[in-house]
Amino acid sequence: MKVLITAGPTREALDPVRYLTNRSSGKMGYALAQALVGAGHSVLLISGPTELDVPDGVDFLPVETAAEMYAAVAQSLGRIDIAVFAAAVADYTPVKVASHKIKKSEAPFTLELQRTRDILGSARAELGFSGTLVGFAAETEDLEANARDKLTRKHCDLIIANDVSKPGIGFGSDRNEVLLVYPEYNEALPPASKHTLAHHLTSAILTLHARLEDARLEDSRRKT
C-alpha cells in the first residue's frame, strides 16, 4: 500500500525570531511510519519540526507551517491508498508576519489570528481523496462524542482518539491509550508504548482498508 502520514506540530511565524506552536512531539506519527514500512508498505511522512530521526525507508517531506503542510498533502494525495493525519496542525495563524523583530512597548500587545485550512477535513471533498482516511482526536472531555463528531464532520473511516487530560499518556509521552472510533462501533485499546501501539494501529488500519476495498469492489461489481 502507499500510505501518507502527517505528523508533528506546525510552526506559525510571528516575526523572524518568534512562532506559535504546540506540544506535539511527533512520536505517534513517526512510530506508525516505522511500523508500516516494517510491514512492507511505502510511506510518505509529511512532518512539522520534531527532534526525531526519520525512520529508515520512509520518504520524508519536512514542512513548517499549516499552509505548507496543506500544500504538501494536496500535491501527494492522488497517489495514496491510505492517509493517516496524526499532525497537530495549528488551527490559527497570525494575520500578519512582521518582517522585522517586533519590539516591546508598555502597551498591551494584541495578536490577530486567522483560521488555517483543515487538511483532514479537506481531504475528501476538496482534494478528492477516495482511499481509506484516518484522523486523530486529542480530547480533554467527552472523548467518544467529540471523536465521533470529528469522524462524521471530516468524512473519516476511523478516528484514533486519546484523552490528553490523563497523566503519562499522549502529547510528548512515550505511552498512549486510544479509543478507535469507527462509524459502526468503538474499540478501546489498552495503554501501551507508542511503539507497541503503532503495531496494533497498523494492523487495525490495514484490516479496515481491506474491508473497505472489498466493499468498494462489491459496489462497482453491482453497478456494472
Ligand code: CTP
Ligand atoms: N487536522 C488537520 N488540519 C488542521 C487541523 C486538524 O489535518 N488544520 C487534523 C489532525 O491531524 C487530526 C484531526 O484533524 O487528525 C484533529 O481534529 P481537530 O478538529 O483539529 O481537533 P481539535 O483541534 O482538537 O478540534 P477542536 O478544536 O474542534 O476540538
